[in-house]
Amino acid sequence: MRKRTKFKHFMFMLIALGMLIYAIPSISFNNGNGWVSLFSVVWVAFSLLVIAAHWHVILGVDEEKKKALERVRLLKLQQWQLTLSEESERSNGM
Incomplete structure (x- = not known):
C-alpha cells in the first residue's frame, strides 16, 4: 500500500x-x-x-492475507495441473 x-x-x-x-x-x-x-x-x-x-x-493485515491467499491459490493451481498431466499420461499410455 x-x-x-x-x-x-x-x-x-x-x-x-x-x-x-x-x-x-x-x-x-x-x-x-x-x-x-x-x-x-x-x-x-x-x-x-x-x-x-x-x-x-x-x-497492513489485509495485504498479508492477500499474499497468503495468493500462495494457496497458486499451490492449488499447480496441484491441479499436475493431476491433469498425470491423467493425460495415463490415457496416452493405454
Whole structure:
C-alpha cells in the first residue's frame, strides 16, 4: 500500500482518537439516564470501531492475507495441473 494512503488512515485514526479523548469527560455513563447512557456506550463503541478499522489498515493485515491467499491459490493451481498431466499420461499410455 502506498505511504500516502497509510498516512491518510493514520491521520483519520488520530482525529477519531482525539474526538474520543475530548468527549470522554463529558459523556454520561450513569445508570439513571437510560437513553443517554445507551447513546454514550454506542458512541464510544463506534469510535473504537473506527479507530480499530484504521489501525487494521495501517498494520497492513489485509495485504498479508492477500499474499497468503495468493500462495494457496497458486499451490492449488499447480496441484491441479499436475493431476491433469498425470491423467493425460495415463490415457496416452493405454
